[in-house]
Amino acid sequence: MKKKYFIIVALLFLAISYTSILAVSSSPIDESEKYKIVLGRYLFYDTRMSYNLTKSCSSCHDPKFAFSDGYRQSSSADGYSVKRNAPSLLNVKYKTFFTWGDSTIKKLSQQLLFPMFNQHPNELGWTNNEAEIIARFENLPIYRTLFGKAFPKDNNPFVIKNYISAISNFEEQLVSFNSPYDLYLKGNKKTLNIQATAGMKLFYSAQLGCSNCHQLSEPVKNLTYYNTGLYNVETDGSYPSKDQGLFELTKNAIDKGKFRIPSLRNIMLTAPYTHDGSVETIGEMISIYQRGGRLISNSENAGDGRLNINKSNLINGFTLTLKEKENLIVFLYSLTDTSYLSNKNLLNPFNEN
Amino acid sequence: MKINMLQSVKKYSFLIILLVLAGSIFAQKKTTSTKKIVPANSVYLREYKQSSFTTSKPDTSEIFIERKKQIDSILKQSIPVKYYTDKTDEKTILAQQIALNDSFFTKYMYDLKTNKPLWNEIFGVYPARPGDIRKGVVALPGSLMRVEMYNYAHNLTTIGLVNIFTNKMISVDHYPQTQPDIPSRLKKLAVSIAVNSSEVEKALGFKPSADMPVMASTKTALNRTKCERSQHLCVAPTFVKGNRALWVIVDLTDNKIVGLRWTDIGKDADKIVVTERKLQNENLADCFCEKVNTITKNNWKVDYVLTASDGLMISNVNFKSARVINSAKLVDWHVSYSGTDGFGYSDAVGCPIFSQSAVVATDPPIIADIIEGDSIVGFMLEQRFFSELWPVACNYSYAQRFFFYKNGQFRITSGSLGRGCGNNGTYRPVFRIAFAGNKQSFYEYGNEKWNLWDKEKWQLQQSATVYSDKGYQYKLATSAESGYYIEPGRGQFSDSGRGDNAYMYITKNHLDKDEGEADLITIGPCCNTDYRQGPEKFIEPIPENIVNTDLVIWYVPQMKNDNTPGSKYCWAETYYENGIYKVKTYPCFAGPMFVPFTK
Numbered sequence: 001m002k003k004k005y006f007i008i009v010a011l012l013f014l015a016i017s018y019t020s021i022l023a024v025s026s027s028p029i030d031e032s033e034k035y036k037i038v039l040g041r042y043l044f045y046d047t048r049m050s051y052n053l054t055k056s057c058s059s060c061h062d063p064k065f066a067f068s069d070g071y072r073q074s075s076s077a078d079g080y081s082v083k084r085n086a087p088s089l090l091n092v093k094y095k096t097f098f099t100w101g102d103s104t105i106k107k108l109s110q111q112l113l114f115p116m117f118n119q120h121p122n123e124l125g126w127t128n129n130e131a132e133i134i135a136r137f138e139n140l141p142i143y144r145t146l147f148g149k150a151f152p153k154d155n156n157p158f159v160i161k162n163y164i165s166a167i168s169n170f171e172e173q174l175v176s177f178n179s180p181y182d183l184y185l186k187g188n189k190k191t192l193n194i195q196a197t198a199g200m201k202l203f204y205s206a207q208l209g210c211s212n213c214h215q216l217s218e219p220v221k222n223l224t225y226y227n228t229g230l231y232n233v234e235t236d237g238s239y240p241s242k243d244q245g246l247f248e249l250t251k252n253a254i255d256k257g258k259f260r261i262p263s264l265r266n267i268m269l270t271a272p273y274t275h276d277g278s279v280e281t282i283g284e285m286i287s288i289y290q291r292g293g294r295l296i297s298n299s300e301n302a303g304d305g306r307l308n309i310n311k312s313n314l315i316n317g318f319t320l321t322l323k324e325k326e327n328l329i330v331f332l333y334s335l336t337d338t339s340y341l342s343n344k345n346l347l348n349p350f351n352e353n
Numbered sequence: 354m355k356i357n358m359l360q361s362v363k364k365y366s367f368l369i370i371l372l373v374l375a376g377s378i379f380a381q382k383k384t385t386s387t388k389k390i391v392p393a394n395s396v397y398l399r400e401y402k403q404s405s406f407t408t409s410k411p412d413t414s415e416i417f418i419e420r421k422k423q424i425d426s427i428l429k430q431s432i433p434v435k436y437y438t439d440k441t442d443e444k445t446i447l448a449q450q451i452a453l454n455d456s457f458f459t460k461y462m463y464d465l466k467t468n469k470p471l472w473n474e475i476f477g478v479y480p481a482r483p484g485d486i487r488k489g490v491v492a493l494p495g496s497l498m499r500v501e502m503y504n505y506a507h508n509l510t511t512i513g514l515v516n517i518f519t520n521k522m523i524s525v526d527h528y529p530q531t532q533p534d535i536p537s538r539l540k541k542l543a544v545s546i547a548v549n550s551s552e553v554e555k556a557l558g559f560k561p562s563a564d565m566p567v568m569a570s571t572k573t574a575l576n577r578t579k580c581e582r583s584q585h586l587c588v589a590p591t592f593v594k595g596n597r598a599l600w601v602i603v604d605l606t607d608n609k610i611v612g613l614r615w616t617d618i619g620k621d622a623d624k625i626v627v628t629e630r631k632l633q634n635e636n637l638a639d640c641f642c643e644k645v646n647t648i649t650k651n652n653w654k655v656d657y658v659l660t661a662s663d664g665l666m667i668s669n670v671n672f673k674s675a676r677v678i679n680s681a682k683l684v685d686w687h688v689s690y691s692g693t694d695g696f697g698y699s700d701a702v703g704c705p706i707f708s709q710s711a712v713v714a715t716d717p718p719i720i721a722d723i724i725e726g727d728s729i730v731g732f733m734l735e736q737r738f739f740s741e742l743w744p745v746a747c748n749y750s751y752a753q754r755f756f757f758y759k760n761g762q763f764r765i766t767s768g769s770l771g772r773g774c775g776n777n778g779t780y781r782p783v784f785r786i787a788f789a790g791n792k793q794s795f796y797e798y799g800n801e802k803w804n805l806w807d808k809e810k811w812q813l814q815q816s817a818t819v820y821s822d823k824g825y826q827y828k829l830a831t832s833a834e835s836g837y838y839i840e841p842g843r844g845q846f847s848d849s850g851r852g853d854n855a856y857m858y859i860t861k862n863h864l865d866k867d868e869g870e871a872d873l874i875t876i877g878p879c880c881n882t883d884y885r886q887g888p889e890k891f892i893e894p895i896p897e898n899i900v901n902t903d904l905v906i907w908y909v910p911q912m913k914n915d916n917t918p919g920s921k922y923c924w925a926e927t928y929y930e931n932g933i934y935k936v937k938t939y940p941c942f943a944g945p946m947f948v949p950f951t952k
Contacts, residue, residue: 047577052556054614054694062693064882070692071777072917079597079615081776268816278917280851282816299919329817350577 033169035150037345040170042146043163045348048136049116050077051125057115057167060086063340063347066266067174072277080121083243085277087262088270090340093172100259100275101245103225108168116164126160134158173346176265179337181216192334199331202324208289212314214264216335226312227257229293229305230274237310240301243276257310268336282329290325292317416545420608424472433462433470434502437478439536444517445478448498452513455522461504461511471506476533481514482704483645484660484682484872490523492516497523501533501874505606508532508584510874526867530890532572532586533874534662534701539605540570540588547590547601550610556599557592566590566601567740567747568698568774574880575602576695578611582885583878587611589696591774593746596620598774600696616690616775618746619916619926637714642704648720650732653757657734659714660872662701663785664767665736665753672761672949676789683753683767684873685887686712687781687909689880690774697778697879702738702751712738712749723756731758737770744925744936747774751782754848754942766848766944769912771925776916780923780941783876783886784908785869787862788831791903795859796828803828809896811858811884814841825948827857829906837947842910846946851912851922853943858888858907861897868905910943 043049044057060074060082061067067089073081084100097103098111105111115123126133137143138158150166151157180191181200192200203210213226225246231239239245239257246258259275273279279288288294292315293306305311320328340346427435432453437445452458452475462473481497490497496518502511510531514523544563547553554560569590574580580587585606592599600614640646641659645668648655654671664683671677689697705713714736723731734755740748750770757763767782796803797812798821820826823838824845830836842853860868868891869876877887888907914923923941927934 052613054612059691059693065692070882072915075615075617075691075775075777077615079599079617079775081617272913278920280913280915296919301919326817326819333817348577 032150032152035146036166036169037173039143039146039150040166040168041345042142042349043167044170045350048133049124049163051122051129051133052077055124057124058348060115061089064269066090066176066269066338068270070271072272074123076121076123077125078122082118082121082123084275085272088266089171089174090176090266090337091263092174095263097225097260101225101243102249103246103260104249108171109164112164112167116160130160134160134163174340176337176340178339179265180334181331182337184334193330195327195330196334197331198324199327199329200334202320202328203331208318208320208328209314209316210264210289213261213312216264225255225258225260226314227259227308227310228274228289229257229308229311229315230278230288231257231294231296231301232303232305232308233301235303235307235309237308240276245275254310257308264332265335266337268333269338282332283325286320286325286328289315290318290320414546414549416542416549417608420542428470428472432459434459434473434475437475437500437536439538440478444498447517447520448478448500448515449475451515451517451520451522452500452502452525455513455525457525458500458502458511458513458522461507461509461527464506471504473502473504475500475502476536476539477501479661480643482642482661482872483658484663484666485514487524487871490514492523493518499872503533503586505586508586508606512871512874526871528874530583531874531876532583535570535572535586535588535605537570542608543588543603543605544569544590546603546608546610547592550601552610552613553592553599553601556613556615557594561592566592567742571698571700572875572879573600573602573698574695574878575612575614576693578602578604579607580604580611581695582881583699583875589698591747593618598747600690600774602696612696614691614694614696616777618774619776619924637705637717641714641717646718648732648734650720651757651759652761653732653763655734655755655757657718659704659718659736662703662874663872664702664738664751665714665718665734665755667734667755670763670789672757672763677763679787679789680870681755681765681784681786684783684785684869684876686749686751686767686769687783687877687879687881687886688749688773689779689781689882690777691880692779692882695880698774699875699877699879700749700751701875702753712740712751715739723758730760731756731762733757743770744772744927744938746772749773750925750938752940752942754944761949762946764846764944764946765908766842766850766942768848768850768940768942769914769923770938770940771914771921771923773914773923776914776924778914778923779882780912780914781886781909782943783888784906784944785873785888786906786908787870788829788837788904788906790831792832792901793836793904794830794900795904796830798826798828805900806859807898807900809858809860809892809899811856811889811892813884814853814855814857823948828950829904829947833952835949835951837949840946840948842943842945846942848942849922849940850942853908853910853945854912855908855910855943855945856884856886858884858892858909859899860888860891860905860907861899862903862905864903869907908945912941912943914941 047053047056049056055077060069062069069086073084074086076082098105116126119127147157151162183191202208233240237256244256246255273285279285291306293308293311295304296302427433436449463470479499481499485499496516498515498517500513500515508530510528510533513525516523544566547566548561548563569588571588573587573589574583579585580602585604587602587604589600589602596618598616598618601610602612604611645656645658652673655667656669657665657667660666666680666682668680683702686700688700700712702712719735721733722729723733736753738751742748743750752768752770754766765784765786769780795806799819814826818826825838825840827839828836841855842850844851886909912923915921916924921939924939926937928937
């Protein structure tokens with residue numbers, strides 16, 4: 001009898017322990033992850049993130065431009081232009097490479113260090129201002145609550161890595177796969193009209209070869225670095241000296257002018273195009289590929305990009321009628337998905353009331 | 354023992370499952386009971402709206418206290434309005450008195466529900482210009498004055514036209530969500546707030562003086578503050594420092610700074626160029642602001658006059674004795690330097706003496722032949738406008754050009770001659786074009802045919818826009834047999850324009866209410882990046898039927914400036930030659946061509 005009760009007590013103990021473990025392991029961790037996202041959203045839109053209160057992440061990654069900003073190069077907290085064009089953050093969680101010219105940055109948390117700590121120019125201007133910026137948040141009740149709940153185990157959650165962690169968590173929520181093209185793939189054939197369908201065929205045709213570099217059908221993971229013949233300033237494959245792309249990392253001459261291939265999703269919202277924003281319209285971009293590289297005359301960047309020795313052998317030029325070009329553009333429009341704009345959890349919390 | 358244990362487990366397994374389930378539910382319930390993801394943040398959000406510069410302490414600056422005393426005192430008066438005091442002549446005083454005696458002019462001075470006094474200020478009193486005077490109004494020369502009043506509480510402008518000889522009010526119009534040109538005393542106040550700010554001193558690295566800022570009288574906006582979409586009256590005294598400009602966004606409704614922003618203004622921004630341009634204010638005023646002039650040439654007859662703030666307006670335009678256009682003018686220039694932060698300027702262009710327009714005409718209009726090959730194919734009417742120190746950074750220059758061709762075509766354009774206050778600017782001129790006749794219908798090309806617009810609406814010209822074989826996007830039928838095709842700029846006009854990328858709005862013209870026919874104050878905020886440039890006010894909320902009626906075309910092109918070598922656009926720079934500095938401009942012109950058709 002004693003043995004029997006012992007077993008019951010032991011089983012009861014086990015059961016209670018198990019449920020306690022469940023409570024501990026699921027609840028606080030899930031909650032803190034959710035709070036990290038909420039906190040990340042607040043930080044993402046808060047100009048307190050810049051040393052002089054002028055810029056937030058959203059200054060360069062605005063929802064209405066598919067989380068890019070419409071500039072050739074973004075403006076820093078001090079007003080100076082930063083080096084490169086701000087890419088869209090939609091679907092950033094699926095990316096393999098996180099910057100235009102550095103293939104070693106493979107995590108969002110690594111990438112975030114650039115806007116926070118870059119100098120020459122300052123972007124958000126955290127360098128040498130860390131304490132002042134952090135103190136701004138420590139003093140606000142909302143952030144005391146959010147940091148506390150997002151990082152419950154930290155005695156002092158107001159540390160740089162937590163800012164990065166929260167913003168990364170928020171940015172991973174920026175997912176967009178609900179364009180007319182996506183709906184078409186899911187079986188709703190009416191979402192693409194005749195023009196868009198004709199454009200899609202061109203996009204996937206061997207003649208144009210757009211899809212060799214720009215993959216659309218699934219979350220894109222393996223975009224790589226190519227020289228697309230935008231410049232040829234020294235006839236040795238060089239791009240303008242202020243930005244040589246992957247070469248600046250590798251110092252290997254064949255990497256001059258190599259930049260990450262961007263996603264085309266929401267392309268109609270993310271003009272201007274290319275790493276330096278030097279292509280104003282999608283029509284101009286197509287014309288450059290049509291020619292097999294860009295010709296620049298009468299400028300300090302003069303040169304024929306078509307003859308760039310580092311240019312990818314996938315960029316060979318093609319012929320396209322005006323009508324075909326129109327169709328291709330109509331198809332590119334069908335890659336636009338603004339459904340994320342109706343998800344208020346992704347939008348600016350400071351505009352809510 | 355092991356077997357016994359297993360048997361016992363089996364025996365009590367049901368009990369165990371129940372316990373585990375109960376525990377899970379308990380654990381889940383515990384989780385949800387603490388689950389409140391959205392924090393109570395309303396207080397914080399309100400603070401944020403007040404901007405990061407707001408402190409919980411009351412503002413004790415002399416400027417603020419003095420202004421507050423003044424407001425308090427005026428709110429206790431029977432008519433809660435601050436008079437216009439920049440000029441103190443009899444006419445100016447009398448015009449205000451007549452206006453303030455009119456119950457419709459003063460309708461919104463008190464809260465309509467609570468009857469509490471609201472803060473009103475007369476911003477300007479000017480002699481009425483030809484453009485202010487509606488058809489049918491007869492008055493002796495010099496008898497009509499225009500009184501512009503701003504209501505801070507409602508963000509509302511009231512414009513009254515008074516006859517100071519008969520002491521009568523001629524007309525009154527209320528314009529919600531609009532702001533008149535600001536008087537010089539408010540400009541001084543904005544400058545004073547800016548130069549005395551510790552934030553500005555910290556940002557610049559020195560205490561600025563009152564003569565340093567530019568553009569202090571030009572209205573601006575800033576997202577996530579009360580200046581967003583110009584809900585408050587806000588201006589931006591701007592300080593040029595090296596190759597950058599510091600924008601101090603001053604809220605003149607709350608009398609405080611709501612934000613600072615830096616912009617990159619490019620190289621050589623501070624080189625001063627002494628131009629040969631001469632201010633000819635009096636001559637201009639006498640000949641082109643107060644007097645309607647007429648050109649008769651190439652079968653065209655065109656009246657033109659310089660308005661106070663709507664640029665050069667053409668009117669009563671006839672071709673071969675048939676009326677084509679009632680009037681066409683340039684209502685505003687919206688210059689945005691940030692699509693995300695939403696700041697920039699709403700520039701008005703106009704006469705130098707009748708308004709506070711920041712960018713004014715300094716020389717008379719020019720009339721020149723249009724030559725193609727060896728032939729004269731028509732003539733052009735051009736008016737230029739300059740900020741005083743252009744092309745120094747944060748100064749502006751614009752031009753309007755009207756082209757009239759012998760074959761009946763005409764084109765209405767405007768362009769920026771560059772510089773401005775940043776290298777990430779987007780220029781949006783707002784044109785208003787009213788064709789003659791009241792049997793008009795509007796069509797858009799698509800699916801290889803002309804499609805009728807039956808209601809007021811707007812449309813954007815963009816990359817996927819489809820044009821007819823000849824490049825026409827729209828068609829305006831002015832009668833059953835004839836009309837005009839409308840060809841937007843796509844870089845085809847050889848005037849350096851790279852394409853209009855324009856918003857087109859069609860609204861119904863009303864004879865019984867003013868929707869922009871009179872000289873318009875700033876029609877919309879500077880910095881919206883979408884269709885909300887002002888004309889949508891005449892469409893929303895319920896678009897009217899526009900078939901076979903009297904229409905107004907609003908055309909808003911969008912040009913992005915560029916200071917990149919090789920592709921400079923809407924830009925100007927100085928260069929050194931033969932011992933002096935000269936100016937090179939990279940203008941950006943935009944505007945549609947109108948091509949006549951008959952069936």
